[in-house]
Amino acid sequence: MQKELTNTTRATTISKDYQTMKGILQKAQGLMFKSKVRKPLIFEFSRETRISLHMIMVFCTIDVMLLDRNNKVVELKPCLRPFQLYTSKNKAKYAIELEEGAIKKSKTELGDRLSF
Helix, strand or coil: CCCCEEECCCCEEEECCCEEECCHHHHHHCCCCCCCCCCCEEEEEEEEEEEEEECCCCCCCEEEEEECCCCEEEEEEEEECCCCEEEEEEEEEEEEEEECCHHHHHCCCCCCEEEC
């Protein structure tokens, strides 16, 4: 079943498909050993918290969007590079890992609401 990730504030489609990462193993692996983002990964956490991401053994640069429990964008991190570590400044419930350039292409900004 194909799912769509959209920016409802700007009426733009970010992706026509995505994968939800809920299990601890799925979250730990994420994009490890990948050289390309085939479809966005949406990581769901049990509560809003500062989120730490690692790019260990990830071989491509990605964009990251962080959303609160209402799917509002609370932080954007374009161009997260391989082997970097990143901790959000704001609390979020969702982290979305996308191909590099997706933030700019979708014109997503802080405060926008996404649907998935």
